Amino acid sequence: RRTRVCRYSCLRTTAARDTSGNIQVAEGGATGLRIFSGQGAAETRAGQRIALGSNEGVRVDATGAAGPKLALPTVPQLTAPSNGTDIAYPDLTRGITLLLWGAVPEASAYRVMVDFSPSFARPLFDRQTARSTQMELRSLEAGSYYWKVAAVGTDGTEGSFSDLWRFTLVRSTQSAALPPPLV
Numbered sequence: 001r002r003t004r005v006c007r008y009s010c011l012r013t014t015a016a017r018d019t020s021g022n023i024q025v026a027e028g029g030a031t032g033l034r035i036f037s038g039q040g041a042a043e044t045r046a047g048q049r050i051a052l053g054s055n056e057g058v059r060v061d062a063t064g065a066a067g068p069k070l071a072l073p074t075v076p077q078l079t080a081p082s083n084g085t086d087i088a089y090p091d092l093t094r095g096i097t098l099l100l101w102g103a104v105p106e107a108s109a110y111r112v113m114v115d116f117s118p119s120f121a122r123p124l125f126d127r128q129t130a131r132s133t134q135m136e137l138r139s140l141e142a143g144s145y146y147w148k149v150a151a152v153g154t155d156g157t158e159g160s161f162s163d164l165w166r167f168t169l170v171r172s173t174q175s176a177a178l179p180p181p182l183v
Contacts, residue, residue, distance in 0.1 A: 010044060010060055010061075010062060010064040011031045011033060011060050011064075012042065012043045013040055013041065013043075015038065016039040016040065019039060019040055020036045020037050021035040021037075021038070021040060026062075029062035030062050032057060032058075033060070034157075035052040035055070036054065036160035037160070040052045042060075042066070044060050044064040044066050045063075048064075048066045055072040055159065055160075056070065056072060057069070057070040071106070072157055073104050073107050073152065073157070073158075074104050074159060075104075075150075075161070076101040076103075076110060076133075076150070076151050076162050077101060077162065078100075078101045078102075078147075080099070080100040081167040082167075083167075085168070086167070086170055088169075088172035089170075089172055090172045092171055093139050094139070095138070096136050096137070097169065098134055098136055099112065099134060099135045099136075099137065099149075100134050101134075101149045103133050104159075106153055106154070107159075108152060108154045109130055109151075110129045110131075110149050110150065110151055111126070111127070111149065111152060111158060112126075112127050112128075112148075113125065113126050113147065113149075114145055115147075116145065118164055124145075125137070142170055142171055144166055146165070147165055147167075148164040150162070
C-alpha cells in the first residue's frame with residue numbers, strides 16, 4: 001500500500017496495489033479524487049472516510065467536506081483509424097482524417113487528445129466534443145500521431161482515457177486524381 005499526502009489538499013488517500021486514478025487539487029484547496037481501476041480510500045481533513053472502487057470518484061471542498069460518491073463514465077472504445085494504421089493522401093494539405101470511437105451511454109461529451117508523442121506532454125489537440133463520437137483532423141503533416149478519448153459525464157466528471165492508438169500519415173505515390181484509400 002502507498003499513502004500520499006497532498007500538501008495543499010484537504011484529502012489523504014491510500015490506494016491498493018495496481019490501482020490507477022488521479023487527484024486534482026484546485027488553488028483554493030478543493031480536491032477531486034478519481035479511481036479508474038482498483039480500489040482506494042480517502043480521508044478528509046474533516047475526518048470523513050470514503051472507500052472508492054473502479055470508476056468512482058469524490059469531490060472534497062476546501063473545508064474538507066466530501067460530497068457524494070460519483071460514478072465515472074466508462075472508457076470509450078476507439079474504432080478508427082485502427083491502431084498502427086498508415087493513411088496515405090496524395091495531397092496532405094487536403095487530407096481529412098476521421099477519428100471514431102464508440103458511444104458511452106452516460107457521456108454528455110468526450111475529451112479527445114492528439115499528439116506526436118505517446119506522453120501527450122504537448123498535445124496538438126485537446127478538445128471536448130458535444131456528444132459526437134467522431135472528430136475530423138484536417139491538413140495534418142506527414143508523421144505519426146497518437147490519440148486517446150475520455151468520456152465526460154453530465155455532471156462534468158471525466159472518466160479514464162482509452163488506450164492510446166497510433167496512426168501514421170504519408171504522402172501517397174498514387175496520382176492526385178485518385179481518392180485516398182478507405183481505411
